[in-house]
Amino acid sequence: MFNFIRILFLTVSLVGLLLSTNAVGQEKKKTEKPPEPPKILMVIPPFMEQEKTTKILLRGKQLDLVTSVEAAGKKVKIIRKGKAGVPQGMSADKLGDTEVEIEITSQKEERLELVAKTDALNSKPFELLVKNGILSEKEPNQGFTQAQELTIPSMVHGKIQANQDVDVFKIKATAGSLIQVKIHAEKFGSPLDAMLTVYDTAGVKLFFADDSKESRDASLSFKMPAAGMVNLCVQDAHDRGGDLFHYLLEVGK
Numbered sequence: 001m002f003n004f005i006r007i008l009f010l011t012v013s014l015v016g017l018l019l020s021t022n023a024v025g026q027e028k029k030k031t032e033k034p035p036e037p038p039k040i041l042m043v044i045p046p047f048m049e050q051e052k053t054t055k056i057l058l059r060g061k062q063l064d065l066v067t068s069v070e071a072a073g074k075k076v077k078i079i080r081k082g083k084a085g086v087p088q089g090m091s092a093d094k095l096g097d098t099e100v101e102i103e104i105t106s107q108k109e110e111r112l113e114l115v116a117k118t119d120a121l122n123s124k125p126f127e128l129l130v131k132n133g134i135l136s137e138k139e140p141n142q143g144f145t146q147a148q149e150l151t152i153p154s155m156v157h158g159k160i161q162a163n164q165d166v167d168v169f170k171i172k173a174t175a176g177s178l179i180q181v182k183i184h185a186e187k188f189g190s191p192l193d194a195m196l197t198v199y200d201t202a203g204v205k206l207f208f209a210d211d212s213k214e215s216r217d218a219s220l221s222f223k224m225p226a227a228g229m230v231n232l233c234v235q236d237a238h239d240r241g242g243d244l245f246h247y248l249l250e251v252g253k
């Protein structure tokens with residue numbers, strides 16, 4: 001009899017425990033997710049000049065909710081904010097689905113940390129390059145005959161603005177010179193998966209680079225096989241392009 005009572009007591013306790021756990025689970029399901037902090041995923045254009053006032057577009061998540069944006073700890077002017085379209089077949093988590101346009105006045109710093117804030121939450125800092133003397137690409141530059149000539153060293157800001165767009169640049173150097181070519185795109189959030197190809201003036205492919213170990217931004221070091229001109233072609237590895245596909249091409253020795 002005593003055992004029977006004990007078993008009955010244990011059974012009742014177990015059922016009670018199961019019911020209460022279930023109730024806690026349902027309670028948890030009912031509570032809403034805490035708000036996510038704003039996230040900066042991309043800056044367009046990917047740089048600004050020193051001692052200038054520049055409009056910069058930030059794309060990311062929850063940026064339509066920001067109440068202030070700071071550059072190097074100082075509040076900057078917000079021009080507008082809102083939802084942003086996500087290009088077909090691309091991910092909002094990578095490219096963002098909201099944006100905020102700001103106006104920044106830079107001093108002589110070489111980079112600025114941007115932080116977007118809502119009333120309660122801050123984004124992680126996002127680095128903006130501050131650099132003078134960056135050239136703009138000159139379209140059309142689709143083929144060797146339209147290639148834009150760059151001096152060494154230089155940096156050019158370009159965009160693979162449509163699917164299958166190719167940007168061609170040319171450089172001149174003496175035989176045996178060591179040339180370094182680097183694409184910067186991933187670090188400022190560009191969806192470009194850049195490929196770099198070097199051709200001689202006869203159209204013979206000399207060198208090629210796609211992803212490196214650290215990044216999908218292509219970089220190449222090569223020796224000029226002969227004195228004269230070579231063509232550098234920049235394109236997307238998946239032949240995609242569009243308004244967000246910005247890059248900086250750096251050419252140096």
Ligand SMILES: [Ca+2]
Nearest residue numbers: 159160161167
């Ligand atoms: Ca272009």
Ligand SMILES: [Ca+2]
Nearest residue numbers: 141142166167
């Ligand atoms: Ca082009």
